[in-house]
Amino acid sequence: MITDPIEKIEIRPLYDLESGTWTYLLLEKTSKLSVLIDPVLERMERDLSHIQELGYKLSATIDTHMHADHITSAGVLGEKTNSEAFASEHSGAECASKFLKDEDLFSIGNLKFRVLHTPGHTPCSLSLLLNGKYLFSGDALFVRGCGRTDFQGGSADDLYKSITEKLFSLPDETIVLPGHDYKGFLSTTIGEEKKWNPRIAGKSLSEFKEIMDNLNLPEPKKIHEAVPANRACGKVS
Amino acid sequence: MITDPIEKIEIRPLYDLESGTWTYLLLEKTSKLSVLIDPVLERMERDLSHIQELGYKLSATIDTHMHADHITSAGVLGEKTNSEAFASEHSGAECASKFLKDEDLFSIGNLKFRVLHTPGHTPCSLSLLLNGKYLFSGDALFVRGCGRTDFQGGSADDLYKSITEKLFSLPDETIVLPGHDYKGFLSTTIGEEKKWNPRIAGKSLSEFKEIMDNLNLPEPKKIHEAVPANRACGKVS
Numbered sequence: 001m002i003t004d005p006i007e008k009i010e011i012r013p014l015y016d017l018e019s020g021t022w023t024y025l026l027l028e029k030t031s032k033l034s035v036l037i038d039p040v041l042e043r044m045e046r047d048l049s050h051i052q053e054l055g056y057k058l059s060a061t062i063d064t065h066m067h068a069d070h071i072t073s074a075g076v077l078g079e080k081t082n083s084e085a086f087a088s089e090h091s092g093a094e095c096a097s098k099f100l101k102d103e104d105l106f107s108i109g110n111l112k113f114r115v116l117h118t119p120g121h122t123p124c125s126l127s128l129l130l131n132g133k134y135l136f137s138g139d140a141l142f143v144r145g146c147g148r149t150d151f152q153g154g155s156a157d158d159l160y161k162s163i164t165e166k167l168f169s170l171p172d173e174t175i176v177l178p179g180h181d182y183k184g185f186l187s188t189t190i191g192e193e194k195k196w197n198p199r200i201a202g203k204s205l206s207e208f209k210e211i212m213d214n215l216n217l218p219e220p221k222k223i224h225e226a227v228p229a230n231r232a233c234g235k236v237s
Numbered sequence: 238m239i240t241d242p243i244e245k246i247e248i249r250p251l252y253d254l255e256s257g258t259w260t261y262l263l264l265e266k267t268s269k270l271s272v273l274i275d276p277v278l279e280r281m282e283r284d285l286s287h288i289q290e291l292g293y294k295l296s297a298t299i300d301t302h303m304h305a306d307h308i309t310s311a312g313v314l315g316e317k318t319n320s321e322a323f324a325s326e327h328s329g330a331e332c333a334s335k336f337l338k339d340e341d342l343f344s345i346g347n348l349k350f351r352v353l354h355t356p357g358h359t360p361c362s363l364s365l366l367l368n369g370k371y372l373f374s375g376d377a378l379f380v381r382g383c384g385r386t387d388f389q390g391g392s393a394d395d396l397y398k399s400i401t402e403k404l405f406s407l408p409d410e411t412i413v414l415p416g417h418d419y420k421g422f423l424s425t426t427i428g429e430e431k432k433w434n435p436r437i438a439g440k441s442l443s444e445f446k447e448i449m450d451n452l453n454l455p456e457p458k459k460i461h462e463a464v465p466a467n468r469a470c471g472k473v474s
Contacts, residue, residue, distance in 0.1 A: 001239075001424045002240075014421050014422065015252075043421065046421065050422075053433045175238065185287075192290070
């Protein structure tokens with residue numbers, strides 16, 4: 001967990017071993033309100049129990065994009081806890097209660113969010129900067145990697161621009177908490193990724209595109225089920 | 238990552254997806270020295286690259302016990318980086334360069350360790366308290382769980398005592414970073430585990446023993462290979 005006594009907030013990363021997804025539980029210590037970023041349907045009971053044990057109320061869920069590899073628990077959590085479901089204005093998530101757009105600012109107590117539209121993995125992909133210090137980079141920037149761009153309207157051109165122009169303009173010490181990891185890493189910083197990201201550091205757009213064009217990744221098992229289900233906030237019949 | 242600007246240290250958890258092991262990379266920001274707790278042989282290249290990219294020197298490895306489910310990289314890292322290998326005085330690790338015993342205090346720059354002998358999972362199991370705030374609990378205490386006690390001289394009596402008398406006497410706000418997790422949790426606190434650990438909270442010794450006697454877990458796949466290999470600090474031929 002990352003405890004930040006100055007901001008009176010705490011960040012608890014929760015991992016889904018099946019899809020390699022990092023869900024983030026954000027705790028607002030003054031009001032005892034909490035937020036989940038990218039919650040996974042199959043881990044809903046774990047996440048909800050954990051929030052209840054800690055004595056918090058779930059205020060909102062935020063999906064950084066419409067996932068192809070897992071289904072969000074946003075809708076089911078909304079029914080169970082009355083939490084709001086936040087998603088991008090470009091997400092097509094008709095079920096969302098609030099739509100986020102680039103440079104939106106919103107707060108839940110001491111949790112102060114700035115929305116960054118970072119398309120590339122999908123056209124609707126968002127990153128979220130929390131209290132100016134912590135970047136939830138969704139499937140844009142990973143630890144020594146990045147999201148794939150070969151389906152769902154993905155664009156290597158857009159992703160290169162999102163990472164190099166938007167995310168890399170944040171301070172070097174910004175802590176990056178990605179939407180996925182497959183190698184056992186938890187987090188990184190903007191400064192490190194500028195220097196060490198093997199796909200992007202020192203790479204031109206054309207070099208990046210060549211790397212992305214040659215990843216030869218298998219199609220996510222759940223893509224045909226997950227994308228429509230996520231547009232319905234995971235309220236699958 | 239947990240950054241602690243007051244102590245001038247940083248903790249980077251690194252996960253081994255195969256064995257569910259949390260390895261911890263500790264960074265001492267003033268001297269640029271680092272320590273690895275419970276490093277895994279198969280993840281050695283990842284861990285060493287990461288340390289080098291961050292611009293740190295590996296000073297020591299610490300094994301909290303002789304693992305049955307994975308092989309330590311302590312010996313190989315020692316050969317590659319001249320790092321010291323620390324292990325319990327009860328470990329039988331003839332290869333270790335320093336033996337740790339209950340209530341030992343030692344420092345590597347601003348990394349200030351207190352050793353707690355917490356037998357139960359194995360007779361040699363240690364926990365490490367870092368700078369009085371962060372408890373590396375090895376295979377004694379997990380998030381909402383604990384290490385098994387059904388092989389390698391394990392003892393449910395000893396583990397109950399180690400957790401309830403030794404670890405639960407630490408301040409409630411102590412951050413607990415366990416040696417394993419299988420459910421996607423990263424960390425917890427002493428206060429939470431006192432209240433919510435399903436095996437220990439409110440449970441008598443006899444109730445705990447009944448739970449531990451009925452876990453019916455399979456034998457770790459690597460036990461016959463890992464235990465002797467770990468006594469040789471992972472320097473397997």
